[in-house]
Amino acid sequence: VQLVESGGGLVQPGGSLRLSCAGSGFTFTRFRMMWHRQAPGKERELVADISSAGGIINYADSVKGRFTISRDNVKNTVYLQMNSLKPEDTAVYYCHARAQWGAGDYWGQGTQVTVSS
Numbered sequence: 001v002q003l004v005e006s007g008g009g010l011v012q013p014g015g016s017l018r019l020s021c022a023g024s025g026f027t028f029t030r031f032r033m034m035w036h037r038q039a040p041g042k043e044r045e046l047v048a049d050i051s052s053a054g055g056i057i058n059y060a061d062s063v064k065g066r067f068t069i070s071r072d073n074v075k076n077t078v079y080l081q082m083n084s085l086k087p088e089d090t091a092v093y094y095c096h097a098r099a100q101w102g103a104g105d106y107w108g109q110g111t112q113v114t115v116s117s
Contacts, residue, residue, distance in 0.1 A: 021095030
């Protein structure tokens with residue numbers, strides 16, 4: 001099983017980034033997909049999640065209206081489009097897959113997002 005994140009980097013405040021997470025080794029369409037983040041000295045927090053078919057989406061209040069989660073069940077990939085980025089969005093972002101039914105819980109290695117001028 002692998003979850004491989006990409007798309008992180010350094011961006012100025014107000015800028016945008018799109019994170020991608022490609023899954024392999026499991027049945028992607030049976031998994032709820034989530035993005036979490038962890039800033040230095042803080043606990044990991046759930047940023048956004050999307051159900052297996054994409055019909056149910058939730059966001060943390062801190063990112064509502066700025067971030068958009070989506071998934072492509074043909075490409076086995078989940079995305080996080082991040083707009084109007086703020087310095088407080090700086091964190092390591094992790095992709096997380098949890099089976100909608102039954103067992104299965106997987107994490108990616110994380111990708112660094114730094115928002116700074």
